[in-house]
Amino acid sequence: MAIKSTIYKAELQIANMDRHYYADHQLTIARHPSETDDRMMVRVAAFALFAQERLEFCKGLSDTDEPDLWQKDLTGAIETWIDVGQPDERRIAKASGRANDVIVIAYGGRTSDIWWQGVRSKVERLRNVTVWSLGEGVAASLGSLAERTMRLQCTVQDGAAWLGSSAADPVPIEWSVLKAPAGA
Template sequence: MALKSTIYKAELQIADMDRHYYADHALTIARHPSETDERMMVRIAAFALFAQERLEFCKGLSDTDEPDLWQKDLTGAIERWIEVGQPDERRIAKACGRAEDVVVIAYGGRTSDIWWQGVQTRLDRLRNVTVWSLGEGVAASLGALAERTMRLQCTVQDGAAWLGSATTEPVAIDWTVLKAPANAA
């Protein structure tokens, strides 16, 4: 018998002063049985950092044809495809063909560095992909925030971001841009 996803609920308040985006989101997150608290919370952080009206969680680990998050336009075309972790370069290339913008948020410290060394030359030719690597320990700190019911606040200002709750110290979400789209300034 297959294990079922565990449902988490999050009330997320976002104050993104860099993009002038201020909103409250009621999120329902299905955590795949093989997913860790760290990965789930990195998905929530990705949602907070890229939040838009039509950004939504997808099946991700449960479906190879869907990312962790995506944003579609009103016609159903995929505007943004967001992957969390260290996806295979073929998966990223396929996503680049399906979406206007692809974002990969890698985490895991040393393992992310090794992954990046292995895929960098193949991803350099892709024009619409952005790759971020979260700072050392960020994913673990985010994982410590995980609860079945969460009330979270995310603040983004001057290129820096923090995610926390009323009962915890905010986690500084720092990242390094490993690759930016070819058309970026």
């Protein structure tokens, strides 16, 4: 018998002053049995940073044909594809062909640097791909916020972001841009 995903609930308040996006979201997050709290909370942070009206969690680890998050237009075409972790260059290229914008959020410090050096030459030629690397320790700090029921607040201002809860100090979400889309 397969182990089922664990369900987490989050009330997420977003104040993104850089994009003028202010909204409250009721999220249901399925945490795959092999997923860590760190990875799950990086997915939540990605949702908060890129939130738009139709952004939603996908099957992610449970389905290799879906990202961690995506936004589709009203016809079902994929506008934004967001992967968390260190996908291989074939997955990124496939996503680049299927979506208008692809965002990869790598985390893990030194392992992210090694991963990037391995995929960089192939990914850099893809015009619609953005690659971020979270700062050292950010994923672990985000993971410490994980609870089965969460009340979270995300603030984005002047290119900086924080994710916090009423039970813990806000976690600064620091990143470096490894690749920006062509023309950005």
